[in-house]
Amino acid sequence: MSTLLDPFQLPFMQRAALEIVLLAPIAGVLGAQIVLRRLAFFTHGVGTATFPGLVVAGPAGLPPTLAALGAGFLFAAGLERLSRLARIAYDAATALLLVAALAIGIVLASDVFESGSEVDQLLFGTLLAIGPDELELTGAALALVAAAALAFRRSWVAGGFDAEGGRALGLRVALADAALLAVIGVAAVSAIDAVGALLVSAVLVIPAATARLFATSVRSLELLAAAIALVEGLVGLTVAYQLDVPPGAAIAVLGGAGFALCALLQVALRAGPTYGDAS
Amino acid sequence: MLDALIDPFRQGIGQRALIEVIVLGLACGPLGAWVLLYRQSYAAESIAHAMLPGLVVASLAGLPLTLGAGAGLVVAAVAIVFASRVARVGADVAVAVVVTAMLATGALLALSPDVPARLGELLFGDPLSVTSGEILVSALLTAGVLIALGARHRDLALAGFDPATAPSLGAAPGRVELTLLVLLAVTTLIAVQALGNLLVVAIVIAPGAAALRVASRLIAVLALSAGLAVLAGVGGLYLSHYVNVAAGAAIALVAIALFALSLPVGPHLGIVRGRRRSPVETIGARA
Amino acid sequence: MSAAPLLEVEGVAAGYRPGVHAVEDLNFAVMPGRLVAVLGPNGGGKTSLLRALLGELPERRGRIRARGRIAYVPQTERSRLDYPVSALDVVLMGTYAELPWYRRVGTAQRRIAADALGRVGLADSASTGFGALSGGQRQRVLIARAVAQQAEILLLDEPLSGVDRASAQRVMAVLRELRDDGRALLVATHDIQQAREFDAVLCLNRAQVAFGEPAPTLTAEVLERTYGAELIVLDGGRRAVVVQHHEH
Numbered sequence: 001m002s003t004l005l006d007p008f009q010l011p012f013m014q015r016a017a018l019e020i021v022l023l024a025p026i027a028g029v030l031g032a033q034i035v036l037r038r039l040a041f042f043t044h045g046v047g048t049a050t051f052p053g054l055v056v057a058g059p060a061g062l063p064p065t066l067a068a069l070g071a072g073f074l075f076a077a078g079l080e081r082l083s084r085l086a087r088i089a090y091d092a093a094t095a096l097l098l099v100a101a102l103a104i105g106i107v108l109a110s111d112v113f114e115s116g117s118e119v120d121q122l123l124f125g126t127l128l129a130i131g132p133d134e135l136e137l138t139g140a141a142l143a144l145v146a147a148a149a150l151a152f153r154r155s156w157v158a159g160g161f162d163a164e165g166g167r168a169l170g171l172r173v174a175l176a177d178a179a180l181l182a183v184i185g186v187a188a189v190s191a192i193d194a195v196g197a198l199l200v201s202a203v204l205v206i207p208a209a210t211a212r213l214f215a216t217s218v219r220s221l222e223l224l225a226a227a228i229a230l231v232e233g234l235v236g237l238t239v240a241y242q243l244d245v246p247p248g249a250a251i252a253v254l255g256g257a258g259f260a261l262c263a264l265l266q267v268a269l270r271a272g273p274t275y276g277d278a279s
Numbered sequence: 280m281l282d283a284l285i286d287p288f289r290q291g292i293g294q295r296a297l298i299e300v301i302v303l304g305l306a307c308g309p310l311g312a313w314v315l316l317y318r319q320s321y322a323a324e325s326i327a328h329a330m331l332p333g334l335v336v337a338s339l340a341g342l343p344l345t346l347g348a349g350a351g352l353v354v355a356a357v358a359i360v361f362a363s364r365v366a367r368v369g370a371d372v373a374v375a376v377v378v379t380a381m382l383a384t385g386a387l388l389a390l391s392p393d394v395p396a397r398l399g400e401l402l403f404g405d406p407l408s409v410t411s412g413e414i415l416v417s418a419l420l421t422a423g424v425l426i427a428l429g430a431r432h433r434d435l436a437l438a439g440f441d442p443a444t445a446p447s448l449g450a451a452p453g454r455v456e457l458t459l460l461v462l463l464a465v466t467t468l469i470a471v472q473a474l475g476n477l478l479v480v481a482i483v484i485a486p487g488a489a490a491l492r493v494a495s496r497l498i499a500v501l502a503l504s505a506g507l508a509v510l511a512g513v514g515g516l517y518l519s520h521y522v523n524v525a526a527g528a529a530i531a532l533v534a535i536a537l538f539a540l541s542l543p544v545g546p547h548l549g550i551v552r553g554r555r556r557s558p559v560e561t562i563g564a565r566a
Numbered sequence: 567m568s569a570a571p572l573l574e575v576e577g578v579a580a581g582y583r584p585g586v587h588a589v590e591d592l593n594f595a596v597m598p599g600r601l602v603a604v605l606g607p608n609g610g611g612k613t614s615l616l617r618a619l620l621g622e623l624p625e626r627r628g629r630i631r632a633r634g635r636i637a638y639v640p641q642t643e644r645s646r647l648d649y650p651v652s653a654l655d656v657v658l659m660g661t662y663a664e665l666p667w668y669r670r671v672g673t674a675q676r677r678i679a680a681d682a683l684g685r686v687g688l689a690d691s692a693s694t695g696f697g698a699l700s701g702g703q704r705q706r707v708l709i710a711r712a713v714a715q716q717a718e719i720l721l722l723d724e725p726l727s728g729v730d731r732a733s734a735q736r737v738m739a740v741l742r743e744l745r746d747d748g749r750a751l752l753v754a755t756h757d758i759q760q761a762r763e764f765d766a767v768l769c770l771n772r773a774q775v776a777f778g779e780p781a782p783t784l785t786a787e788v789l790e791r792t793y794g795a796e797l798i799v800l801d802g803g804r805r806a807v808v809v810q811h812h813e814h
Contacts, residue, residue: 035368035369035372038369038371038372040369040371040372040374040375041321041324041371041374041375043375044375044379086542088488089315089318089320091318091319091320091321092315092318092320092484092488094320094321094324095320095321095323095324095480095484096481096484096485096488096535096538098324098480099324099477099478099480099481099484099485099531099535100481100531100532100535102477102478102528102531103478103481103528103531103532103535104528104532106403106478106525106527106528107524107525107528107529107532110524110525110528120386120390123386123402124383124386124390198382198386198477199379199382199383201375201376201378201379202379202383205372205375205376205379206375206376206379206380209368209372209373209375209376212368212372213368243387245386245387245390246386246387246390248383248386249383249384249386249387249390250383250387251383252379252380252382252383253380253383253384253387255376255379255380256376256377256379256380256381256383256384257380259362259376259380260358263361263362316649316650430667430668431667433659433662433665433667433671434662434667436651436655436659436662437659437662439646439649440645440646440649440651440656440659441640441644441645441646443640443644444638444639444640446620446622447620447622447636447637447638448659448660448662448663448711448715449662449663450662491650494650495650495652495695496650496651496652496655497650497651497655499650500650
């Protein structure tokens with residue numbers, strides 16, 4: 001038992017654990033909306049799009065989070081422009097912008113850094129990167145998500161159920177939705193330090209997808225997703241420390257395994273005799 | 280001038296790379312146009328990621344990479360179908376869960392310090408590293424993809440245009456869509472070696488997206504898409520040779536640039552009707 | 567006119583799930599050269615009937631006998647406008663089922679498709695992009711595709727809704743011409759006034775309510791059984807108005 005907790009004596013592990021504690025409620029509130037409103041690809045895209053920002057930040061002397069936010073914002077703005085003005089299907093636009101961001105990042109990285117190990121860290125996360133600044137950012141992201149949820153959560157739920165109906169109810173669905181995309185972008189940037197640009201979904205999508213298997217209301221979906229994110233995050237950190245692998249990869253693999261287990265469990269429960277026929 | 284054009288391909292490495300990008304452009308271009316028409320871009324983007332653990336295992340075990348990638352694809356396909364059908368989360372969430380987990384598995388295998396694998400190459404690819412044997416495999420697979428696209432052309436056209444009527448016109452939409460996904464998997468297999476599993480989607484989607492903006496007939500779209508994909512591959516090799524950037528990334532960038540050039544031209548098509556959508560409705564995946 | 571009906575339906579019930587029939591008690595026959603309106607409220611089983619005739623419903627009971635090929639014309643409101651095809655390309659799709667995959671689309675198919683486009687009055691628009699046509703024109707292109715299938719029996723799903731009055735009249739004229747060639751046409755509609763212009767009318771409300779010539783069939787009693795509470799009868803039964811509840 002003590003060997004499991006030992007790593008958390010170390011300051012950098014304590015910071016990493018605190019980071020997970022701050023991310024968990026974000027994973028709950030936003031993860032629920034991402035899963036309910038089919039924003040998984042957007043989340044993956046906006047997370048990945050921060051990669052070139054992170055690459056240039058170091059040499060350009062910019063704070064990495066600011067550069068990542070900038071890149072994420074460019075991604076979202078480009079997506080909006082391509083799908084609304086140029087009338088490209090949203091999924092094609094997402095794929096194009098995402099791969100453009102990756103390619104630019106790689107070209108910049110091969111020019112700026114000689115070794116590939118930095119790139120691996122940016123893409124899959126690192127335990128050492130989480131300093132006080134990163135914790136402050138994640139804390140600010142949490143506050144922002146909480147404020148947005150207070151203001152818009154009702155519109156998110158109503159608009160997700162039925163946009164026309166939401167408008168008819170007098171809710172400002174468009175404004176609320178724009179705010180939702182913006183806070184997902186901020187949340188993705190804040191999650192990158194822990195899990196890396198490629199694996200943002202490990203925090204923002206997988207816990208909520210797992211919770212979705214059992215949740216019966218939006219509220220229970222949020223709570224359960226946050227709890228799952230917390231457990232998977234902390235266990236993932238320990239595994240990453242013990243095996244000396246990137247924490248993002250460990251958390252994502254745990255999340256995938258957890259989802260598979262829960263899905264099998266849920267299917268087994270559903271197949272029970274009380275459920276009746278297929279209709 | 281001529282010298283500058285020939286220079287990158289004076290040696291065997293460059294010549295093999297040239298043949299490889301032409302071969303894979305011929306498969307990726309037309310397939311990409313269909314992927315866009317069937318709104319399968321997310322599948323195209325993610326299916327390549329799912330290959331990573333297979334690629335890593337194959338490279339550790341000294342097996343052909345194609346074999347490992349193929350195995351990764353099969354596992355991913357089964358897992359996605361299980362998650363979306365059996366566990367009944369949405370299709371996009373199912374893809375996100377499975378692909379994130381598989382990408383991470385690959386990274387774990389490759390980055391754990393005991394294992395010296397070339398993760399960078401598997402992630403980003405290198406057309407300059409292909410061998411003659413690999414080109415032969417690519418050429419055979421490309422021929423297979425093109426023959427299948429030709430043979431199934433009318434079914435693809437029917438089921439993509441209106442799935443509801445397609446059965447009475449002789450095409451079963453479910454079977455057609457499955458065919459498309461299998462061909463997408465095979466094509467990804469061809470392209471992953473040169474472009475790596477993060478960048479494959481560029482040469483699948485970008486030429487098709489550009490062709491769909493410029494041409495207004497199916498055959499023209501497919502031919503133009505193939506041409507643009509080959510152009511992106513060859514252009515990328517030049518860019519990589521003269522500017523000295525990674526060849527895979529250069530090809531992806533040229534493909535995206537070709538798409539960007541098409542933006543002022545189109546669209547001929549796609550009169551958007553209906554009510555105004557909120558940002559999430561525009562961006563969120565539809566079933 | 568030949569004696570045998572093109573389409574015979576006896577005791578048919580059909581649905582999407584085991585034990586649940588979307589439409590039942592179907593008994594009717596359609597002779598060649600007849601234009602039949604399929605009348606009923608939304609959710610009354612019009613589309614289910616058409617799909618059952620196409621053999622696309624998993625659950626089916628009874629006997630359907632078709633002496634000729636059946637073609638289906640979908641609602642144009644559902645068509646994709648972002649698809650890179652011309653009007654002629656869409657009509658050519660009607661010839662695909664008969665063409666083995668290894669044979670190319672040749673002059674014979676092109677002639678069939680061009681003739682079909684001519685039949686619906688769109689010969690001049692052959693190379694126009696499908697998405698650039700008006701709603702009524704798109705509907706006629708889809709009808710031409712069914713003609714190119716060389717089908718004797720045409721099933722049309724609400725071809726007259728979603729287009730303006732002038733276009734609806736042109737579509738109607740095309741349907742009459744196709745009837746005069748000896749085809750049998752089943753046209754789903756929820757417009758009672760429109761149905762009065764047909765040769766026969768089949769009233770559906772989850773089950774067959776009535777079948778026959780419009781004048782004797784469309785009585786106040788039949789209409790009330792077809793539409794239930796949605797119907798308002800005017801002029802002592804000579805006119806009727808349906809209150810449509812459109813779902814969003």
